[in-house]
Amino acid sequence: MNIPRTSFPRIVIIGGGFAGVALAKKLSKQEVQVVLMDKHNYHTFQPLLYQVSTGGLEPDSIAYPIRKILKDFPNFYFRLASVEEIDTKKNKVRTNIGDLKFDYLVVASGSKTNFFGNTEIEKHSMAMKTIPQSLNLRSLILENFEDALLTSDLNERNALMNFVIVGGGPTGVELAGALAEIKKGILPKDYPDLDTRSAQIHIVQSGDCILKGMSAKASQKAEDFLEKLGVHVWKNVRVTNYDGKMVTTDSDLTFETSTVVWAAGVKGATIKGLDAEDFITRGNRIMVNEFNQVKGFEHIFAIGDIACMATDEHPYGFPMMAQPAIQQGDQLGDNLLKIIEEKPLKPFVYKDKGAMATIGRNKAVVDLKNWKFQGVFAWYVWMFVHLFFLIGFRNRMVVFVNWVYNYVRFDREARLIIRPFKRN
Amino acid sequence: MNIPRTSFPRIVIIGGGFAGVALAKKLSKQEVQVVLMDKHNYHTFQPLLYQVSTGGLEPDSIAYPIRKILKDFPNFYFRLASVEEIDTKKNKVRTNIGDLKFDYLVVASGSKTNFFGNTEIEKHSMAMKTIPQSLNLRSLILENFEDALLTSDLNERNALMNFVIVGGGPTGVELAGALAEIKKGILPKDYPDLDTRSAQIHIVQSGDCILKGMSAKASQKAEDFLEKLGVHVWKNVRVTNYDGKMVTTDSDLTFETSTVVWAAGVKGATIKGLDAEDFITRGNRIMVNEFNQVKGFEHIFAIGDIACMATDEHPYGFPMMAQPAIQQGDQLGDNLLKIIEEKPLKPFVYKDKGAMATIGRNKAVVDLKNWKFQGVFAWYVWMFVHLFFLIGFRNRMVVFVNWVYNYVRFDREARLIIRPFKRN
Numbered sequence: 108m109n110i111p112r113t114s115f116p117r118i119v120i121i122g123g124g125f126a127g128v129a130l131a132k133k134l135s136k137q138e139v140q141v142v143l144m145d146k147h148n149y150h151t152f153q154p155l156l157y158q159v160s161t162g163g164l165e166p167d168s169i170a171y172p173i174r175k176i177l178k179d180f181p182n183f184y185f186r187l188a189s190v191e192e193i194d195t196k197k198n199k200v201r202t203n204i205g206d207l208k209f210d211y212l213v214v215a216s217g218s219k220t221n222f223f224g225n226t227e228i229e230k231h232s233m234a235m236k237t238i239p240q241s242l243n244l245r246s247l248i249l250e251n252f253e254d255a256l257l258t259s260d261l262n263e264r265n266a267l268m269n270f271v272i273v274g275g276g277p278t279g280v281e282l283a284g285a286l287a288e289i290k291k292g293i294l295p296k297d298y299p300d301l302d303t304r305s306a307q308i309h310i311v312q313s314g315d316c317i318l319k320g321m322s323a324k325a326s327q328k329a330e331d332f333l334e335k336l337g338v339h340v341w342k343n344v345r346v347t348n349y350d351g352k353m354v355t356t357d358s359d360l361t362f363e364t365s366t367v368v369w370a371a372g373v374k375g376a377t378i379k380g381l382d383a384e385d386f387i388t389r390g391n392r393i394m395v396n397e398f399n400q401v402k403g404f405e406h407i408f409a410i411g412d413i414a415c416m417a418t419d420e421h422p423y424g425f426p427m428m429a430q431p432a433i434q435q436g437d438q439l440g441d442n443l444l445k446i447i448e449e450k451p452l453k454p455f456v457y458k459d460k461g462a463m464a465t466i467g468r469n470k471a472v473v474d475l476k477n478w479k480f481q482g483v484f485a486w487y488v489w490m491f492v493h494l495f496f497l498i499g500f501r502n503r504m505v506v507f508v509n510w511v512y513n514y515v516r517f518d519r520e521a522r523l524i525i526r527p528f529k530r531n
Numbered sequence: 532m533n534i535p536r537t538s539f540p541r542i543v544i545i546g547g548g549f550a551g552v553a554l555a556k557k558l559s560k561q562e563v564q565v566v567l568m569d570k571h572n573y574h575t576f577q578p579l580l581y582q583v584s585t586g587g588l589e590p591d592s593i594a595y596p597i598r599k600i601l602k603d604f605p606n607f608y609f610r611l612a613s614v615e616e617i618d619t620k621k622n623k624v625r626t627n628i629g630d631l632k633f634d635y636l637v638v639a640s641g642s643k644t645n646f647f648g649n650t651e652i653e654k655h656s657m658a659m660k661t662i663p664q665s666l667n668l669r670s671l672i673l674e675n676f677e678d679a680l681l682t683s684d685l686n687e688r689n690a691l692m693n694f695v696i697v698g699g700g701p702t703g704v705e706l707a708g709a710l711a712e713i714k715k716g717i718l719p720k721d722y723p724d725l726d727t728r729s730a731q732i733h734i735v736q737s738g739d740c741i742l743k744g745m746s747a748k749a750s751q752k753a754e755d756f757l758e759k760l761g762v763h764v765w766k767n768v769r770v771t772n773y774d775g776k777m778v779t780t781d782s783d784l785t786f787e788t789s790t791v792v793w794a795a796g797v798k799g800a801t802i803k804g805l806d807a808e809d810f811i812t813r814g815n816r817i818m819v820n821e822f823n824q825v826k827g828f829e830h831i832f833a834i835g836d837i838a839c840m841a842t843d844e845h846p847y848g849f850p851m852m853a854q855p856a857i858q859q860g861d862q863l864g865d866n867l868l869k870i871i872e873e874k875p876l877k878p879f880v881y882k883d884k885g886a887m888a889t890i891g892r893n894k895a896v897v898d899l900k901n902w903k904f905q906g907v908f909a910w911y912v913w914m915f916v917h918l919f920f921l922i923g924f925r926n927r928m929v930v931f932v933n934w935v936y937n938y939v940r941f942d943r944e945a946r947l948i949i950r951p952f953k954r955n
Contacts, residue, residue: 109683110724148673149947165591165929167945174721175944184724187677187948204681238949249572253611257628259533297598300534300608501936501944505589505929512925520599520925521591523573524611525662526950 108205110184115140116447119200119207121190121378122215123150123173126411126432128498130213133440135180139447142184142207144200147237148173152497154429155506156235157278160244161285162522163513168505170238171498190216193380195407211406211443214381214393215436218412218427221374221390231351232367235278244368245521246528248286251365252294254529256301262363268306269364271354273346274371275310275317277464280329282368283310284466287336292517308338309362311354313345313371318472320426321462325472328481332466346371373427375413388415389423397454399439405446410435416455425457429496434458465489468514532629534608539564540871543624543631545614545802546639547574547597550835550856552922554637557864559604563871566608566631568624572597575662576921578853579930581702583665584672585709586946587937590662592929595922614640617804619831635830635867638805638817639860642836642851645798645814655775656791659702668792669945670952672710675789676718678953680725686787692730693788695778697770698795699734699741701888704753706792707734708890711760716941732762733786735778737769737795742896744850745886749896752905756890770795797851799837812839813847821878823863829870834859840879849881853920858882889913892938 110117115138120127123145134141149170158164177183188202199208220234233244248270255267270286272279286308294303310317310333316326317333317340333340345357354362374391381393386402388394392415393401399408399416408414411432415424425431435455442452463485465471471486473479490510497503513519534541539562544551547569558565573594582588601607612626623632644658657668672694679691694710696703710732718727734741734757740750741757741764757764769781778786798815805817810826812818816839819825823832823840832838835856839848849855859879866876887909889895895910897903914934921927937943 109681147948148677149949165589166949167589167591167947170947170949172721172944172946175946178720178723186680187674242949250611253572256610257533296602297596299602499944501933501940501942504932504936508928508932509925512928516925518925520596520923522596522599523591523594524571525573525590525594525666 108186108188108202108207110142110207113140113182115182116210117142117208118211118213118443119144119209120213120215121200122217122411122413123147124153124215124217124411124432125429126217126436127213127215128173128176129433129436130215130410130440131177131180131183133437134443135183137444139443140182140184141180142186142209143173143177144186144188144190144202145173146187146189148185148187150176150498151238152502153236154493156238156241157282157285159238159241159521160235160248160282161289162245162519163285164506164509165521166238166242168502168509169497171502176498190378193378195380195404198406211446212408213439214378214401214407214409214413215411215432216376216378216413218373219376220369221372222369223372225348228346228349228367228369231349232273232369234369235282236373242526243528246524246526247366249522249524250527250529252298252301252303256298265305265307266352266363267365268303269309269362270307270366270368271309271311271362271364272368272370273311274369275312275314275319275340275342276370277318277462279310279312279368279370280317280333280464280466282370283308283333283338284336284470287333287338288467289519290337293519293522297522309341310338311341311344311346311356313343315343317342318464321464321472322474322479324479325464325474325481329464329466329472332470336467373412375415377413381407381409388417390415390427392424398442398452399435399455408439410439418457421457428462430460431457463489463492532610532612532626532631534566534631537564537606539606540634541566541632542635542637542867543568543633544637544639545624546641546835547571548577548639548641548835548856549853550641550860551637551639552597552600553857553860554639554834554864555601555604555607557861558867559607561868563867564606564608565604566610566633567597567601568610568612568614568626569597570611570613571661572609572611574600574922576926577660578917580659580662580665581706581709583662583945584659584668584706585713586669586943587709588930588933589945590666592926592933593921594662595926600922614802617802619804619828622830635870636832637863638802638825638831638833638837639835639856640800640802640837642797643800644793645796646793647796649772652770652773652791652793655773656697656793658793659706660797666950667952670948670950671790673946673948674951674953676722676725676727680722689729689731690776690787691789692727693733693786694731694790694792695733695735695786695788696792696794697735698793699736699738699743699764699766700794701742701886703734703736703792703794704741704757704888704890706794707732707757707762708760708894711757711762712891713943714761717943717946721946733765734762735765735768735770735780737767739767741766742888745888745896746898746903748903749888749898749905753888753890753896756894760891797836799839801837805831805833812841814839814851816848822866822876823859823879832863834863842881845881852886854884855881887913887916
């Protein structure tokens with residue numbers, strides 16, 4: 108990879124997610140050379156992917172060109188690349204576009220969907236971790252309704268209109284709520300010649316509550332909201348298989364459906380060279396110390412979802428969400444400069460700013476440290492926070508316009524099958 | 532296709548473009564059953580496709596769900612279908628989702644890119660008639676610059692940064708202008724480690740002027756604007772081949788390039804059953820009389836790009852643009868009702884509302900019947916007219932936000948490689 112060597116130390120960052128971008132910004136005006144690599148040329152605002160899948164937002168409004176984030180930074184290089192291996196002995200990364208030496212390496216490769224080894228589920232169900240995946244789901248949902256019009260077989264029609272979401276975390280809950288609103292507000296108008304009342308939305312959750320990471324109050328209220336919207340919430344049920352037609356579970360419960368969304372878990376997106384047992388812990392995450400250093404190295408770090416920093420309060424690492432990623436990226440920026448200046452490092456302390464999830468129109472739950480609230484106000488707070496954390500003024504404006512329009516008109520206009528999924 | 536027969540006559544419309552949608556709207560509150568079929572579930576605002584290709588607009592803001600256009604109309608059916616054959620004897624259409632009988636048939640299938648039989652050009656060059664095609668071009672342009680960074684071969688790098696647009700009509704001119712602005716305003720910031728000044732944009736035009744359908748003044752001014760933006764305009768040069776690396780022409784001129792956009796012509800998107808020589812004329816269009824009736828039929832019609840209505844002023848049919856399509860759809864709506872009520876038909880008269888093209892920031896040309904003007908004011912008129920004709924309030928708002936942002940910030944933020952084209 109032809110990146111010139113300068114007198115500045117070279118920091119290679121793998122991944123332009125929340126963690127990688129926060130770190131890059133912190134290093135912007137420092138005497139270091141930074142090379143950021145990502146498989147995509149854009150940063151994805153993952154918390155809003157479910158709105159892309161359900162036609163509420165266009166994909167381009169939750170993506171932001173990484174080169175634009177870095178454009179005013181001197182000594183910055185972006186490369187569109189897949190990292191294939193990390194050579195910790197020779198201090199270089201091997202990518203699909205060539206090798207690159209590093210002085211410091213930061214792995215911020217994030218997480219991917221965890222199918223827990225079930226290849227049949229992986230083959231037949233939909234994931235929602237990237238924009239292309241979310242667009243595939245959008246196409247599939249719409250294609251299903253178009254197909255439901257064509258069949259006279261009642262079972263087949265119902266299977267096309269049944270949606271099974273596996274996993275009751277924020278992704279599953281938010282997607283289920285959005286689908287329920289589409290069922291109520293859009294389907295009867297778009298498909299007057301189809302009995303869309305028989306469409307069903309199911310959440311299947313292996314644990315005994317939804318939104319497990321949040322307060323009992325939030326969890327209960329979210330469940331109430333979902334039930335009010337007509338979503339079926341199944342708790343203490345574990346999905347055992349899905350063959351493309353039938354979902355089986357560890358109970359008597361089965362679902363005939365054409366659409367399973369797998370939101371039951373994520374795992375670290377490990378990279379060869381740092382994927383040996385020595386480095387990896389629960390959930391495929393790389394163990395790091397309080398400075399985000401990978402075991403055995405002083406110059407190799409991991410931050411964000413891929414990193415597992417075990418603390419007393421979080422023995423299995425911090426939740427795989429935006430906040431810990433941003434905070435770790437931020438802090439590591441400071442620490443890298445301290446290392447270069449040979450100053451002592453500052454350990455990472457996670458500031459839990461709370462959690463929130465939206466279920467639908469005027470329906471959200473928010474857990475702050477000292478204040479937990481639900482309903483209309485929580486919904487406004489949810490929107491404000493998401494607008495605030497979106498990168499880019501244009502994105503904020505476009506998302507705002509869409510949200511106002513969708514709210515006033517009970518609508519979601521991006522119900523477009525731009526690239527068909529089934530007919531592909 | 533399970534669409535119930537009612538006592539109303541059934542009108543089948545093939546195609547949800549400008550013509551088909553205008554017709555459908557006209558029939559909305561009448562005592563007819565209307566079935567509209569399209570390969571996509573959305574209407575595409577084709578005049579702005581070049582802005583999608585160049586990252587100025589998100590695709591979803593120039594698309595509009597067809598079901599939503601029809602949602603308040605009783606007796607309306609939409610089917611996502613490809614029509615495979617028209618059986619004029621049995622009065623039915625054969626589609627990929629089954630057959631359907633019609634009482635009246637309206638072919639509004641539009642046009643597609645015309646490669647004039649050159650399969651090598653067709654294989655290697657990019658077209659820009661649909662949203663997926665425009666997104667492919669967007670990805671390709673961006674991927675080329677990412678790849679240009681990686682090569683040390685100067686010829687290869689230049690080929691990656693050279694863009695050859697074949698055809699000097701509105702599409703070619705508007706795309707060239709947008710690329711020139713990207714070269715000037717965005718590339719130097721996004722690719723500080725690449726000498727983007729050597730990027731070249733060429734328009735190759737077989738005739739002796741660009742914007743052939745417009746006034747000599749508009750054509751000349753557009754050429755001046757393009758030259759000011761650094762676009763190379765080649766007139767009286769005909770492209771003879773492109774093998775993926777080299778463009779050859781009927782002169783000594785050749786271009787080494789990775790990207791050829793073919794905007795040199797369109798032809799009618801004919802359908803089996805109405806594609807015999809009896810029906811077809813120049814440009815693969817279906818000959819129609821002044822009521823848009825296809826020769827030999829009283830109940831089969833063609834409107835828009837696919838229809839060729841020869842008049843004294845337009846011996847080869849009206850230009851293949853939005854205006855004639857909208858006007859024909861509109862008028863045919865009235866005439867269909869007249870046929871059903873057994874009243875005499877009204878012949879179609881084309882009201883030429885003029886033509887316009889934008890070249891770049893503050894640079895457009897407008898030809899009205901009695902007034903031809905160019906420059907800043909023309910640019911405002913161009914924007915206003917395009918906003919006005921866009922379907923949907925949300926689309927207008929989002930496009931407006933983008934245009935204001937792009938204007939103020941000299942930017943185009945949708946430079947996203949959502950689905951890679953080359954690496955696919």
